[in-house]
Amino acid sequence: MSARNELHAVMMLVEDKPGVMSRVAETFRRRSINIDTITVGKSEREGLSRIIVTLRQNAETVDLVVRLLKKMIDVVEIKELDLSTSILRELVLIKVKAKDRDERSEVLQLVNIFRGQVVDVAEDSMVVQITGAPSKTNAFIELLKRFEILEITRTGIVALERGASFYADEGNNSD
Amino acid sequence: MPDGATLMVKSLEREGVKAAFGIPGGAIIDFYDRIRDSNINHILMRHEQGAAHAADGYARASGKQGVCIATSGPGATNLVTGIANAFLDSSPVVAITGQVPTHMIGRDAFQEADIVGIVSPITKFAYQVRYTNEIPAIFRKAFQVAVDGRQGPVLIDVPKDVQQKEVPESVLEETSVNYLRPSRSPDPAKVKSIAKLLCDSERPLLICGGGVIASGAQDELLALSDYLMAPVATTLMGKGAIPEDHPLCLGMLGMHGKAEANLSTFEADTILVVGARFSDRSTGKFSEFAKQARLIHIDIDEAEIGKNIKPQCFMVSDAKLALKAIYDEVVRISKKRENTAWSRRVKELKDTFVPLYLKEAEGGLSPSKILRILREELPRESVVTTGVGQNQMWAALHFDAYSPRTFISSGGLGTMGFGFPASIGAKVARPEVPVFCVDGDGSFLMTSQNLATVAYYKIAVNVVVMDNRYLGMVKQWQDMFYRGRLSAVELGETPDMVKLAEAFGVNGARVGSYDEFRSAVRKALRSDVCNVIDVPIDPNAKVLPFVPPGRLLKEMVM
Numbered sequence: 001m002s003a004r005n006e007l008h009a010v011m012m013l014v015e016d017k018p019g020v021m022s023r024v025a026e027t028f029r030r031r032s033i034n035i036d037t038i039t040v041g042k043s044e045r046e047g048l049s050r051i052i053v054t055l056r057q058n059a060e061t062v063d064l065v066v067r068l069l070k071k072m073i074d075v076v077e078i079k080e081l082d083l084s085t086s087i088l089r090e091l092v093l094i095k096v097k098a099k100d101r102d103e104r105s106e107v108l109q110l111v112n113i114f115r116g117q118v119v120d121v122a123e124d125s126m127v128v129q130i131t132g133a134p135s136k137t138n139a140f141i142e143l144l145k146r147f148e149i150l151e152i153t154r155t156g157i158v159a160l161e162r163g164a165s166f167y168a169d170e171g172n173n174s175d
Numbered sequence: 176m177p178d179g180a181t182l183m184v185k186s187l188e189r190e191g192v193k194a195a196f197g198i199p200g201g202a203i204i205d206f207y208d209r210i211r212d213s214n215i216n217h218i219l220m221r222h223e224q225g226a227a228h229a230a231d232g233y234a235r236a237s238g239k240q241g242v243c244i245a246t247s248g249p250g251a252t253n254l255v256t257g258i259a260n261a262f263l264d265s266s267p268v269v270a271i272t273g274q275v276p277t278h279m280i281g282r283d284a285f286q287e288a289d290i291v292g293i294v295s296p297i298t299k300f301a302y303q304v305r306y307t308n309e310i311p312a313i314f315r316k317a318f319q320v321a322v323d324g325r326q327g328p329v330l331i332d333v334p335k336d337v338q339q340k341e342v343p344e345s346v347l348e349e350t351s352v353n354y355l356r357p358s359r360s361p362d363p364a365k366v367k368s369i370a371k372l373l374c375d376s377e378r379p380l381l382i383c384g385g386g387v388i389a390s391g392a393q394d395e396l397l398a399l400s401d402y403l404m405a406p407v408a409t410t411l412m413g414k415g416a417i418p419e420d421h422p423l424c425l426g427m428l429g430m431h432g433k434a435e436a437n438l439s440t441f442e443a444d445t446i447l448v449v450g451a452r453f454s455d456r457s458t459g460k461f462s463e464f465a466k467q468a469r470l471i472h473i474d475i476d477e478a479e480i481g482k483n484i485k486p487q488c489f490m491v492s493d494a495k496l497a498l499k500a501i502y503d504e505v506v507r508i509s510k511k512r513e514n515t516a517w518s519r520r521v522k523e524l525k526d527t528f529v530p531l532y533l534k535e536a537e538g539g540l541s542p543s544k545i546l547r548i549l550r551e552e553l554p555r556e557s558v559v560t561t562g563v564g565q566n567q568m569w570a571a572l573h574f575d576a577y578s579p580r581t582f583i584s585s586g587g588l589g590t591m592g593f594g595f596p597a598s599i600g601a602k603v604a605r606p607e608v609p610v611f612c613v614d615g616d617g618s619f620l621m622t623s624q625n626l627a628t629v630a631y632y633k634i635a636v637n638v639v640v641m642d643n644r645y646l647g648m649v650k651q652w653q654d655m656f657y658r659g660r661l662s663a664v665e666l667g668e669t670p671d672m673v674k675l676a677e678a679f680g681v682n683g684a685r686v687g688s689y690d691e692f693r694s695a696v697r698k699a700l701r702s703d704v705c706n707v708i709d710v711p712i713d714p715n716a717k718v719l720p721f722v723p724p725g726r727l728l729k730e731m732v733m
Contacts, residue, residue: 023295030296060481067478073300073320 007036007134008062009054009088009159012069012078016042016049020074024051027068033057037090037156048076054088054134054157085162091131091155094141097148099124107147114140125150176341179307180205183271183333184213185347186314192242194603196220196229196596200246202286203273205338218603218632221624223250225596227257228622230268232600234261235583236558238391240321241266241600246273248286251332255293256590261328262297263587264412265385267321268328270294276336277305294330303332307340311350319354325476326389358390359475361492361500369447369471369488370504376445376469378517379405382428384457385412385586386450386474386494388579393417395498396449402502402511404518405447408436410457411571413450415582419575423521429457430722431568434531435524437720437728442520445469450494452476453483454587459728473497531719531733532573539713542566542641545692546573549611549639552696557609558583558601562594562618565647568718570613592621598636599629609637609700616642617666626679629705637699637706640672643714651717655732676707685709 014020021040028035036054043050055062062080070078098104107126111118116130130140134157141152177185183206187195194216199207210217220226223245230241245254251272261268275284291301300320304313310333317329373379387396393416400407400423407417408428417424428436437459440446446468451457453472458464461483472479472486473494480489490497512518535541546569553559559574560583561567567584576582583601585593598612612619619640629636641647646664653661676683681704686692692710699706720731 026296064482071478
């Protein structure tokens with residue numbers, strides 16, 4: 001699989017039980033598919049969690065993995081998101097070296113342009129927070145590379161489709 | 176108030192379980208205390224791998240879930256090979272394991288193993304029960320998941336304290352949960368286009384796999400084949416879906432398939448593959464398989480479509496419903512075919528290669544002839560299981576199966592040692608028919624300790640040991656691809672199979688001629704105990720035809 005592959009996002013609703021995450025991850029591992037980001041949290045439905053997996057793979061591989069996951073007993077709903085009609089967001093915390101006033105104000109400017117926040121300032125470093133679509137957060141990180149980046153932590157991507165419901169057939173969700 | 180162990184047994188009874196195969200131990204002792212009082216026929220095996228294979232054999236012979244039971248730790252891990260085997264061959268095995276008490280889990284307690292974690296990639300569903308009142312619902316779910324859609328194994332892990340805790344009897348009645356989904360029915364538009372493709376084709380070929388047997392689609396398959404004069408090739412798992420003495424049956428295809436079956440995949444113009452998954456052992460080189468033909472794939476498992484080979488047209492459906500619908504549509508839009516150029520070509524192909532299969536070995540009894548004699552002597556409905564290796568491929572090639580669920584073999588995983596315990600399960604499921612295991616000496620020795628089980632319970636299964644004193648299939652590869660440099664394949668003169676049988680208290684016989692073999696089989700058929708028939712065969716006999724791995728199906732070594 002080349003690194004040129006496009007970003008895909010898969011959304012699923014799974015039983016909120018121990019071991020489910022590991023079975024989902026196992027399905028990717030078994031086929032040597034690297035997960036870009038994975039986020040999980042309680043959904044709007046009692047007892048179900050929503051997982052968003054993003055990966056860079058060819059469309060066929062993503063399609064196969066969706067069909068494999070669909071078979072899992074604990075996976076209640078699954079679909080690949082259409083990125084053109086979905087909202088993707090992530091939150092990134094970046095600790096960057098900024099030892100003097102000039103550097104600090106430069107970082108601050110960038111943060112303002114990207115509508116981020118400075119959440120901590122220490123003697124020679126700052127922690128900034130940025131949220132947004134992956135294209136925005138990636139661009140921001142690229143720009144910050146002029147300074148020395150000490151640490152980055154990212155939440156991974158959460159996503160929702162615009163407008164219409166995720167559920168394949170609303171009438172059928174009897175549970 | 177009933178305890179968890181009682182609920183486990185009652186749940187099994189409620190699912191209609193008649194027999195179970197297992198070995199007790201500390202973490203499952205409460206369950207064993209209760210099963211003593213039930214009508215479930217518990218067969219004590221001598222190794223848990225055998226218990227899993229026996230449950231698998233039971234499931235494949237009967238079409239119902241097969242149950243195996245083990246204690247925690249080593250008992251559970253010994254089941255793993257058998258569970259993986261059932262997973263690869265889509266067999267509905269329900270494994271029940273004891274577990275250390277919940278407060279000890281994760282502390283590396285005595286005989287603790289994370290069996291749910293271990294089997295997660297090789298089960299459809301694996302669950303550790305944490306509360307006693309969950310037991311009835313979890314058992315119901317496990318039994319249903321095992322047979323829902325594409326069948327496969329499930330595992331229920333029950334900690335000891337969960338088995339011991341008492342809960343109100345009412346939890347049993349409260350479980351009316353239904354996890355079964357209705358059979359996936361065919362899409363009418365796709366049925367129409369598939370039927371049209373078949374009717375437009377001059378040389379249609381049907382390839383059927385284990386899915387045809389799992390869904391009981393043999394009548395629909397035969398009807399479609401007859402109507403279109405379309406020959407049928409089967410995978411190893413599909414063997415028995417069509418009577419192999421039927422003029423349109425080409426037999427097994429693939430690496431060790433029949434030449435006529437393999438060549439037909441190059442001559443057909445349309446190929447309908449039903450309930451099969453394009454295993455590399457069936458197709459040869461993926462990119463070259465049936466390139467000239469329009470390929471149609473029907474499977475109940477959506478994830479199988481296009482996994483190895485991309486079809487031009489596919490349908491996700493139960494095999495029986497699909498074949499029925501396609502047959503009806505074919506009948507509606509076309510006339511029944513008789514004696515076509517294609518059916519004459521099929522006959523010609525079959526006639527060409529029959530003499531090849533009759534060729535006899537030189538330095539000992541010929542495996543193919545032994546298997547033909549066995550076929551002549553066994554009633555049509557008899558069940559045959561196999562080990563893995565040369566014995567298995569010889570049986571697939573030379574022992575004709577006439578009906579579904581009568582040829583039971585480890586296809587996907589290729590588990591040596593599967594045949595004998597599987598035959599125990601098959602015999603328990605179908606005591607009214609003769610059951611024979613065709614095994615190799617290497618394969619048989621891997622699970623032969625279960626001879627003690629058949630001796631103890633007087634289970635009248637019979638074993639034909641194709642005895643060449645080698646790990647024959649590996650030897651064949653070393654002979655053909657490694658310049659005859661044999662490495663770690665010679666088994667030597669031990670054990671004496673007859674004495675081995677006798678040591679366990681069952682009958683043993685060694686045969687030196689075809690006539691002796693025939694009479695040994697007849698004697699076994701009259702016997703009500705286990706018979707081990709040791710057949711010294713030519714150690715240089717090979718399984719032929721043979722398509723070297725990664726090659727085209729027509730590049731057979733004959």
